[in-house]
Amino acid sequence: MPVKERVDPSEPVDAREYLAAQPPPHRIDGALERIQALVAESGRHVAVVDDDPTGSQTVHGVPLLTTWGREDLEWALDQPSGTFFVLTNSRSLGPDEAAQLNRDIAERLADIGKPVAVTSRSDSTMRGYFPLETDVLRAGLGVEVDGVVLCPCFIEPGRLTAGDVQWVRQGEQLVPSAQTEFARDRSFGYAHSNLALWVEEKTKGAVPASEVASITLADLREGGPDRVAALLSEMTGARPLVVNATEYSDLECFVLGLLAAEAAGKRFIYRTGPSFVRVRGGISESPPLTPEVLYATRPRQGHGLVVVGSHVDMTTRQLEAARALERVHAIELSVPRLLDDDGRAGELDSVVEEAGRALGGEEVLVYTSRELAPADAGRSALDVGRSVSAALVEVVRRVAAEHPLGFVVAKGGITSSDVGTRGLGVRRAEIAGQMLPGIIPVWRLPEGSDHAGMPYVVFPGNVGDEGTLAQVIEILRGDG
Known part of the structure; x- marks a missing residue:
């Protein structure tokens, strides 16, 4: 596979002009149906090991695990869906913990012995543990x-x-x-937008940019699946491969070539954003969820609870718009007091009490104060994030135990994982779909759980515009 010059741009470009300058898209009639047939023929499930709970933003009707014991994985492999998610939330952990849980999952999947293709699903803005997670998964699978x-x-x-x-x-x-x-993330920052240079950066030079292969837009749009399969047939030795794509037809073309190469004996592990998962799984597009669908299995009970932990700039702007809604009671959770051993318990008691009173007549929005608590010699940025997330979990757990809730929304990756698993006690759920096209997944909590049928909205910190959080609240309460 030829190596080309690596260009690392530093300035924005006009989106319309830049995309118009690329080769014309190559749309293949019936591509998704062909992928579905090939996936079924292969007999291989797609196991999506997700480092953050927001990665299911493009799928529906798919099982999700928040624990990964052998029994849980066997349950997921026995479901009708050929794709399932394992939510690890490893982006909130230290590297040793992230490595161990990925190793555990891979070794258990290998021990079960059913054919599986593994996707290490991560951030579309390039944050997360790479190459650690793909390296550990490869070793654990033993392939x-x-x-x-x-x-x-x-x-x-x-x-x-x-x-x-x-x-x-x-x-x-x-x-x-x-x-x-996103590149200034305190835990996962980086300097390069060119993915070959990014690989070199993240591997600390162990994999030079010159060794990173690429499927270009020209390969996809001019050569089609046959060109993709031919290029993939040349791959050996766990070589990194960048896949270019600006629309779903590019992904469909790539996956058709990928499945052909895998059928011929090639093996790959995937490190991807959300869009690849839908196409690789052969999952059709689905319209946004309406209140009728959201409350189909359980009528809405009580008002909703929204918790916001994300600190990215977009979240702060969305928070302001949501606070301006009528019949929304906003409560600030002070981060400095949470990090003060003497003030933490009192702050939590105050917020829980106020939330309980307000839920009798309106939606409640609990948000962390917007200042970023500094890391110091004894406390890393991840430590601060975990401490704040634990406080939000406690708020949700205590409020949900005392008051009926119509819905719960958690905004931010670490926040939404911890609220789901520890605040609401979710072990298994179904990804019902999305609140808005292609973004903001909704989990439907299963029968037998404490909140069976209640919609739980997993809202990423870095998607939507200023009005999106307010729009989601209005849809959930039947205003939108």
Whole structure:
């Protein structure tokens, strides 16, 4: 596979002009139906090991696990869906913990022995434990792979890959991902938008950019699946492979070629954003959920509870719009007091008491104060995040134990995982669909759980516009 010059842009480009300059899209009639048939023929489930609970933003009718014992994995493999999610929330953990849980999952899947393709689902803005997680998964599965597929695109909000560069759509521009706030993440920051250079950066030079292969838009749109399969047939030795894609037809073309290569004996592990998962699983597009569907299995009971932990700039703007809604009672949870051993319990008691009173007549919005608590010698950024998330979990757990809830929304990756697993006690759930096209997944909690049938909305910190959180609240309470 030829190596090309690596360009790492530092300036935004006009989205319309840049995309129009690419080769014309190659749309294949019946592509998804062909993928569905090939997936069924292969007999291989797609196990999505998700480092953050927001990765199910493009799928529906898919089982989800928040625990990964052998019995849980066997249950997921026995479900009608050929795809299932294992929510690890490893992005909130230290590297040793992240490595161990990925190892446990891979070894248990290998021990069960059913054929499976593993997707290490991560962030479309390139945050997370790479290459640690794909390395550990490969070792745990005990299978030699020919390539590590890097396909981070997330089509719906405009996280696109072109020219081997990860772009983030902001208004009418495409911004190189390394020039966004996401690249300044205190735990997973990075300097390069070109994914070959990003691999070199993240592997600390162990894999030079010159060794990173690429499926270009020209390969997909001019060569089609046959060109993809031919290029994949050349892959060996777990070589990283960047997949460019700016729309779903690119992913369909790539997956058709990928499935052909796998049928011929090639093996890959995937590190991807949300959009790849839907296409690789052969999952059809589904319209946004309406209140009629959301409350089909259980009529709405009581008012809703919304908790916000994310601190990205977009979340703060969305929070302001949501606070301006009528019949929404907003309560600030003070981060400095939470981090003060003497003040934490009193702050939590006060917030829980106020939330309980307000739920009698309106929706309640609990949000963490917006200042970023500094990390110090004895407390890392991840430690601060975990402490704040634990406080939000306690709020949800205590409020849910005393008051009927119509719905729960948790905003932010760490927040939504911890609220679901520890606040609401979710072990297994169904991904019912999305609140808005391609973003903001909803879990339907199963029979036998404490909140059976209640919609739980997993709202990423980095999607939507200023009005999206307010819009979700209005839909959930029947106003939208």
